[in-house]
Amino acid sequence: MRTATSHGKRFVGFLVAVAAVALLFASDQSAQAQKVLRWKFEQGQTFQWKTSQNADITVTIKDMEQATTSSFSMTMGMFVKEVADSVASLEVSMDRFQMAMEVAGQKMEYDTDSDEVQEGIGEVFARTFEPLMAMTYTIKMDDRGEIVDVIVPEESMKMLESMPGMQQFGKMFSKEAMQDMSSTGWLTLPEEGLSVGDSWDMKSETDNPILGKQIAAAHFTYEGPEEVDGKTLEKIVMDMDMEFDENIQNELGLKMKVEDMTLSGTFYFDAEAGRLNNSEIKQQMEADLEAGGQSMHQVMDGTVSTTITERKPDTAEEDSGSTESEN
Incomplete structure (x- = not known):
């Protein structure tokens, strides 16, 4: 005759078996739910990399406020020269620079694509940015989005060094600084696969000739797929x-103390294409400055947006060319 104890043992054994199956099933489901995100490049691809910044700045000097709005955008081309051992060599060229400012009701606009003769501050911008349109350099980036090297041709470095006033910018165009600047707008992904809610951290240190030593600690969180303009993006x-130096002083004669700075942003990654689709980072900064013996307090509220799109060959032109050659 079966006893209550034997029934209890069988029931406990059944629960253990059910729990084991449930654990295995949950583990399998978790593994399936994880998504490994990687950058993907193929030799011969061409991309457009555009970064835009809009900012509202309020400067207070002796209880008097002055508001400034500014916007600028830099459009660059990227050609995939080679992909080897999961590292892509990307040749970057400067295509276009646009800038607009409004200070005390006065507007100023500049565009490297414009044929208009520049005067005043526009002429200064022209002397600074037009030579950059001839500049090229190479970024080497692994499939996690980490910049592993930056190669600036000697002719480009000589051109930069010969530009008027460039000596004041110190290390801005050194290899290390170019590597830091090239990382802006990219997205470094974790080694492991991601489930919704997973997080990872990235830390970097930059020596900026204007703002001094900066330590950035970024905390990323994966929120899963989302439909954006008809595409499923991550x-x-x-x-x-x-973190900044407590008191910043640079070769431009600017003294600065950053009271507060916050950055937050959203990145949309195209897992199928293997690249960042777009990102938006919001910036807020409050600082005390001194320039030319004049003290001021500055509050800045801005947004930096980045888009990366592939430039497809114009098939219509290719078809037209083949037709003409046949005739």
């Missing part, structure tokens, strides 16, 4: 803490 949000 949403990643970021919060960043920035």
Whole structure:
């Protein structure tokens, strides 16, 4: 005759078996749910990399406020020269620079694509940015989005060094600085696969000739797929803490103390294409400055947007060319 104890043992054994199956099933489901995100490049591809910044700045001097709005955008071309051992060599060329400012009701606009003769501050911008349109350099980036090397041709470096006033910018165009600047707008992905809610951290240190030593600690969180303009993209949000030298003083004669700075952003990664689709980072900064013996307090509220799109060959032109050659 079966006893209550034997029934209990069988029931406990049944529960253990059910729990084991459930654990295996949950583990399998978790593994399936994880998504490994990687950058993908193929030799011969061409991309457009555009970064835009809009900012509202309020400067207070002796209890008097002055508001400034500014916007600029830099459009660059990227050609995939080679892909080897999961590292892509990307040749970057400067295509276009646009800038617009409004200070005390006065507007100023500049565009490297414009044929208009520049005067005043526009002429200064022209002397600075037009030579950059002839500049090229190479970024080497692995499939996680980490910049492993930057190669600036000797002719480009000589051109930069010969530009008027460039000596004041110190290390801005050194190899290390170019590597830091090239990382802006990219997205470094974790080694492991991601489930919704997973997070990872990235830390970097930059020696900026204007703002001094900066330490950035970024915290990323994967929020899963989202439909954006008819495409399924992977949403990643970021919060960043920035540390600056307590008192900044540079060769431009600017003294600065950053009272507060916050950055937060959203990245949309195209897993199928293997590249960042777009990102938007919001910046807020409050600082005390001194320039030319004049003290001021500055509050800045801005947004930096980045888009990366592939430039497809014009098939219509190719078809037209083949027709003409046949005739």
